[in-house]
Amino acid sequence: MSVDQASWEAAVRHLYEDAYGYVATGPRRHEDWRIDVVAVMERAVPDPRGWTGFDDDADDPGREKRPAYPFRQPYKADPLRPITPADVGERLWEIDRASAELLLLALTDNGCTLRYLERFTETFEELQGMVRTVLARYGDTCTCHTNVSTGPHTARRTSGRVPRAGRRLPSTGRTAAWSSSPTPRWGCSGHSATSEP
Template identity: 60%
Template sequence: MAATEKPKPGASLAFPNYQQAEELTEYNLNRNKAAIEAWIKGPPPEEGRSKPFYAVRLQAGRPGRQGVRCDGHRHAHQVRQHAHTAVHRHDVDALQALQPAEPTEKGQHHMSVDQASWDAAVRHLYRDATAYIATGLRGHEDWTLDVLALMARAVPDPRGWARVDDAGEDPERVGNPTWPFVAHPPEYVRPRLKEIDRDSAENLLLALTEGGCTLSNLRYFDESPDELRAMARTVLARYGDAATFHTNVGQTGSAPGTLDFTLESLEYSPMTVFTEDCGLVVVSDTEVGLFWNFNDL
């Protein structure tokens, strides 16, 4: 009787740190649990004795990021042409598999997400942006106070999920934890964050992938708009169906609470020291998420 061979990877991978390796190993085992158990209990398949198991692979680093100010946006287009690294086909398929079925009622999405998928979507979408992405616990009825705490880097992610802080090493940060946000009082911030609907929030997440806050930024990705939108839905799924969405961007659409990205001009209420900053705040009963893009023109 021929010996049964165990599943084996087709290639070795290098991870930038132990935590990422541990996260992806756990995700891979969970995602392929049924297939692995079937292999253990049954004979090897006739077509071969090894079986590949795939999972979303987080990429090491975010290629193309050139710093926070001035030069970063001007070099971004050249960097993409020479250093852009696409997610593999099975990575995209894994993210798309998280898309919910068509909702039974308007406003109901019924989508859940795990850490590995959420981290992968965030890191891929914003790897070439100059961004600040963070989530904290909601501790106040007035969630503006939680937004200010996130801007000041005063609270950790309650789940330990990915955080992007591209201005973290700026010398201006020394003694000024809010940099590049201006330390505005809540009375300034609150009226400048207007509520938008979920579809507009998805579009805004995609527009924030580069400067200019425009959906034309999607042309720099190898994935299709539908694939990228699946990643945006994965990001928003963390906050649940009842989450509300708020932005300092003023490209108001014809319907209340919508954004119109076909408008040529960009309107926004500044929150930082940069000449352009656009962002999204996601508010649930338990968490507040902050997604911000900085750009100097």
């Protein structure tokens, strides 16, 4: 599925305008994609295509001391210490694309549930189509990750290394790191940071 700028921006805006969120994409420059995700979280890189994401905290004064605000370091860490790629990897679980679609739908609500989708006039299938439009930008081979830690985990922690055979990223590999929370308790508050070549 190919996606154009107008469709992607419209889907992001419609899905997340009533949620507390951050949706941004940055360039993929490093073998260790976690470095690229930190750059996006700190708003240190522009969108490689010039597309407009969604950032509720762009002008928040908390960003003066912590560039990655509202994302936080691990619990008990120095609150002003910059987030590191290792911090990102320690918090994330790889999930399949179908799970990512449901998570992105849940992130349209600050309660991180699907029960509030009724506030939309669109059907579930139409909303799912919008989420697929958002994900289409990153291609069919992107990997998706979350830091939601409630419920069973069949996924594995993310080390930042290229995954084993069967999960290898292509040479133009894109990574979508859907981080659902800036807090160490891993609540669900609708933040995502992604990188692409």
